[in-house]
Amino acid sequence: MERDELIVGDCVDVMNSRPAGSVDLVFADPPFNIGYDYDVYDDRRGKSDYLAWAERWLQAAVRILSPTGSLFLAIGDEYVAEHKVRLDALNLTLRNWIVWHYTFGVNCTKKFNRSHAHILYYTRHPQEFTFNANAVRVPSARMTTYSDRRANPIGKLPDDTWVLRPQETDNHFQDESDTWSVSRVCGTFKERTGHPCQMPEAVLERIIRVATNPGEVVLDPFAGSGTTLAVAKKLGRRYIGVEISEDYAKSICKRLQRIEFGAEVVKRDPVSAPRGPGIRQTRAAGLKLKPR
């Protein structure tokens, strides 16, 4: 079995150097080109330059996706339309346009506070792809609110808006919602690493559970703080992460080592999830930090 990898370098080069069709899930959270302060990457590019680059990395990501693979792209208002047009042109099938609604950390002065990001969910094949419905079901309102006997006892699939509000939850989704309501990662959260735009683990947990099976390969071309890799590891999936900043990559290594050495709780697949090895904690030694 191949080892887990974290590669320091440019994601386009790395993806193009890999065999076509070799990963089961791509989760990409690229810089949004809105002026974030990263240590290496400049997030203030001209629009045409940014979009030409998007075209290149999207092509590379689609090439490396397996015939039954899935791609999730997190992106902001400014460029979601342009990315959707490009992904459609690459012959993927749109399954959902998810809205992740968050309620913390943005304070605008001359417009309403932004409280969402977009997550475009595509599959390579229109019918053949992994969708582990039972791994992500939530109780329905019929069960939780109306005590309706007609409710399906195994719950329902989440909606396509995901909401997780810090004041009401312990950074887990509100059970009855198909709105992805996950708080941004607040300064006080245990999972906080210091990276400027860290994704919450709850968002990645839902994506990885539904779109992959244990042992399959998850690729994150913009690894950042390593959220995707950390969750993949906790859920017994293999991972490939690419990050252009060597310093961020070093922090990711530390985060992954904390999981390996048991300092973090490893999440278990729900009872209804497909049977399998579920949790593996044996591959940290495979972590490969490859400076380029």
Ligand SMILES: C[S@@+](CC[C@H](N)C(=O)[O-])C[C@H]1O[C@@H](n2cnc3c(N)ncnc32)[C@H](O)[C@@H]1O
């Ligand atoms: C929005 S952040 C990703 C955050 C990540 N999802 C997390 O949860 O921490 C984007 C990351 O992409 C990295 N990056 C930018 N250009 C890159 C490239 N060409 N190849 C690999 N990484 C790149 C940046 O350094 C930054 O850490």
